[in-house]
Amino acid sequence: MQTILVLFGGVSPEHDVSLVSAEAVLRNLNKDNRRILPVGITREGKWLLYGGSDYTEIAKDTWEQHPMNKTAFLSPERGMGLRVLTEGIPETVPIDVVFPVLHGENGEDGSVQGLFQLAGIPFVGCGVCASAASMDKSVTKLIAATTGVRQAQWLTLRRSSYKKDADKMCRTILDTLGLPVFIKPCSTGSSVGVSKVKTADQLTAALENAFRYDRKILAEEFISGKEVEVAVLGNEDPVAAVAGEIDAGAEFYDYETKYITSTSQAFIPARIDDKTMTDIRKWAVKIFTALGCAGLSRVDFFVTHEGSEIVFNEINTLPGFTPISMYPKMWDADGLAFSALLDRLIELAQEG
Numbered sequence: 001m002q003t004i005l006v007l008f009g010g011v012s013p014e015h016d017v018s019l020v021s022a023e024a025v026l027r028n029l030n031k032d033n034r035r036i037l038p039v040g041i042t043r044e045g046k047w048l049l050y051g052g053s054d055y056t057e058i059a060k061d062t063w064e065q066h067p068m069n070k071t072a073f074l075s076p077e078r079g080m081g082l083r084v085l086t087e088g089i090p091e092t093v094p095i096d097v098v099f100p101v102l103h104g105e106n107g108e109d110g111s112v113q114g115l116f117q118l119a120g121i122p123f124v125g126c127g128v129c130a131s132a133a134s135m136d137k138s139v140t141k142l143i144a145a146t147t148g149v150r151q152a153q154w155l156t157l158r159r160s161s162y163k164k165d166a167d168k169m170c171r172t173i174l175d176t177l178g179l180p181v182f183i184k185p186c187s188t189g190s191s192v193g194v195s196k197v198k199t200a201d202q203l204t205a206a207l208e209n210a211f212r213y214d215r216k217i218l219a220e221e222f223i224s225g226k227e228v229e230v231a232v233l234g235n236e237d238p239v240a241a242v243a244g245e246i247d248a249g250a251e252f253y254d255y256e257t258k259y260i261t262s263t264s265q266a267f268i269p270a271r272i273d274d275k276t277m278t279d280i281r282k283w284a285v286k287i288f289t290a291l292g293c294a295g296l297s298r299v300d301f302f303v304t305h306e307g308s309e310i311v312f313n314e315i316n317t318l319p320g321f322t323p324i325s326m327y328p329k330m331w332d333a334d335g336l337a338f339s340a341l342l343d344r345l346i347e348l349a350q351e352g
């Protein structure tokens with residue numbers, strides 16, 4: 001009997017996305033010979049062992065009210081496992097593997113991975129360093145550059161410099177990168193705080209918005225291309241699935257397009273030629289390896305409309321697992337069904 005702790009929610013702007021991912025993971029997780037413990041982290045950071053058996057309550061965001069929920073937490077003490085409080089009395093449940101179905105801040109950035117590491121519990125996905133480096137887009141770019149992959153030209157900008165001289169920052173961005181230009185916080189996901197700036201008078205508002213989320217942001221050259229994503233799986237010998245393509249059907253792939261409106265369309269395989277397909281999968285594995293990733297990651301690129309050039313955009317170490325998410329869909333198209341993919345991820349966690 002194996003005990004798997006599935007962690008979801010979290011103190012993150014991507015809390016809601018995590019709830020939808022968690023429902024899909026819990027539903028598809030093979031239950032044979034396994035005890036599954038769903039633990040939710042509320043928006044305030046409270047940990048609760050979900051007492052219900054209806055996983056749709058998680059996606060519907062009503063799970064927190066379940067009367068059988070119990071306070072539960074992972075102790076950093078090695079070998080302690082999950083501590084569950086029943087009327088104030090603690091019980092200890094040993095955990096074999098933690099599956100963090102968390103996205104963004106506090107879940108994908110190495111913080112919670114540090115806790116698993118301290119507790120000595122194997123966990124699905126990247127470790128502390130790869131998670132942290134992949135969450136901070138300016139750090140990711142520096143490491144990805146060592147592979148020789150093409151990236152959009154960029155500037156790393158600090159809130160303190162903006163406060164000192166906003167006009168100078170605007171001039172530098174326009175002189176170096178031109179228009180349109182993308183402005184994005186270094187450490188958000190789901191397009192939170194990301195803007196496409198088409199005219200100089202929109203720049204200040206875009207900078208103010210990005211600096212609301214992070215003290216360090218990026219300005220990036222606009223890349224006109226298809227958005228192509230590659231699912232990578234493995235530890236020492238990672239493999240890439242057939243790449244998929246997202247057509248946002250909007251100005252860009254923003255939060256609304258990702259989760260609210262239904263203009264976006266997925267194409268698996270991506271509509272690219274065979275050589276670009278082979279090359280992009282190789283780049284994805286190289287970038288995964290350079291960042292020291294383990295388990296899984298989704299590596300996102302642009303393929304330029306002109307010349308089919310491959311341009312690396314960003315990496316997601318805990319990509320979405322919602323029913324419409326690309327990571328499980330790309331593996332499914334490659335012959336690895338959702339449940340088998342989850343089994344493989346758990347196996348990789350125990351190997352690491």
Ligand SMILES: Nc1ncnc2c1ncn2[C@@H]1O[C@H](COP(=O)(O)OP(=O)(O)O)[C@@H](O)[C@H]1O
Binds near residue numbers: 182
């Ligand atoms: N340099 C760029 N050129 C063109 N589009 C971009 C650029 N950077 C970001 N985008 C658009 O913005 C979306 C979100 O940006 P991304 O860097 O992927 O951040 P997030 O981590 O929030 O997904 C991308 O999917 C793409 O549609």
Ligand SMILES: [Mg+2]
Binds near residue numbers: 190191300
């Ligand atoms: Mg993205």
